[in-house]
Amino acid sequence: MCGIAGLIHRGKSSNVGSELQGMLQALKHRGEDSTGYALYGDTDGKNFIMRFKVGENVGEGSSSVMEDVSVYDERKKIVDQTLSEMGAKIIKEERTLPYSLRYEVDYETKDLLDFSQRIESIPGVEILSMGKSLEVIKDLGNAKMVCDRYSLDKLVGTHAIGHARMATESGVDIKSAHPFWGYPFSDVSVVHNGQLTNYWNNRRVLENKGMRFMSECDSELIAVYIAQKMREGASLEEGMKDSLTGLDGVFTYFVATKDSLGMAKDTMAAKPLVLYESDDLVAMGSEEIAIRSVLPHEIDTYDPFDGEVKVWQI
């Protein structure tokens, strides 16, 4: 059991960091092994924001190991050098935690595949997100702990999705935490509640097409699956509709891009989702109490039906 939440403001910006923190904290009983945020902040759109990690925060059942800070420092140096070699200029750098970094990068490219492959060829380095607006922040603990650790409560933007995880299919660590970046697409992120039963079959097919998997978490498949569909020319909504038959199992998931937010529910409607929709705000979560944290007054909500896909624009 995990909890997912998302919201999109239409026609305005809001304090989405704080709002999503409230929604995910309301769902913490669904899992607090790790919590992740995909926040779409207000930016000038000139530079890429790269959130990446150079080490792990290791919890129960993780196949990773804790390492010394000096190892992280060494990896960071190699990342900096690789960026320089690719012609990417670091405009701003923040190191929130020894293993977690945020770079603003001036880099001219349309396809991030080569860029990402070179960065992630450095052992122990994983790009959590890459985009002009998207920032994926995920770590162990509940929503408030992660929010406080990374000072997310003041982030202003248009939309956000997040995940409160109870680890079942893989260990407790950052690499298995949601959201997953829709590698190699700029500003695409995914969160998922459920289990996928054809994970390995799909993974083998996608890896043969050059897509990368950083974890053994079945949810990562959704991000990669949709990214591959988009590489083949499908729109976000088309990719999501295709996933209803391409992915086997039970799932409710959200996908966000720079200017949109979508949800999909499997054909058995086995996983919960409650949705509130108005002209200026869409808020949704595994339980209504998540929505109540941002809309405490009486509202009309509903459960999307089986096999339903919806996409909203900012």
Place this chain on the structure above:
Amino acid sequence: MANIKTSEKKSKAQSMGMHTEVLTGRTQQKFFNPDEAENFYYFGTYDVDFNKRTDLDVMNMSAPEANKEIDNLMSQGYGTIVIKNPQGKHSLGVGILNKLNLIFEGSLGYFGMGSCDGPIVRINGRVGWSCAENLMAGKVVIEKNAGSCFGAAIRGGDLICKGSVGARTGIDMKGGTIIIGGDAGAFTGFMMQRGRIIILGDVGINLGDSMYDGTIFVGGEIGSYGSDAVDAELTASDQDWLRRKLKVAEIGEDFDVSKMKKIVAGKKLWNYDNLEPTEKKGAI
């Protein structure tokens, strides 16, 4: 030990008023004689006065605290309780085993009104998953929409949602009536064993999948039929019952029930019509 599968024992059960119809597998059975006064006693039940009314604001209460306070008010004889600010909290109003007029001014989360026997409830909002699960008797009316597993495993009472409901409505239900004013999701009536479901709108895929018995009435379109669910003739008696039920439910009174579809189980399940354990004791 007597063999309860023999026709002789079935006749004896019928003579005791445990059911009045010939068991064919496709009928609604009446296991208790409505003329007999029941004398059940539940621990934690109260004599309440419907005219004694109070409000309870649960904004800053946890679900256990709120339920405990409802219980406390019933113990003081309050028969009409208005719950303010339920805020989508889970498990509110569970385990009420006596007559009570309960009104929620807002929405409930999961498992609202679960395992109840007797209260009359009006929820002026939405409910989450598994509302009124295991309802034994009483009436629960939801003014807006409901989540999945609405009325799971109910054994009696009327459960009414004026909006739309999610998937698996009436899953495993063993009696009672569920009435939906809007649409219903996939697997509605999944493994239902007795009772009736009325859906005025459309219904999703796999309707009545693996149902043992019971009846589903649908006013709109059906996504697909589940395994062993088949159409049946909508009789004049069915239509009378539907009109009466919709009127009592304050929903769809003007609905043309003559065009509704009736869905039942198409397969006879061996031994299914045998009596339940408690009835077996009486029959032996």
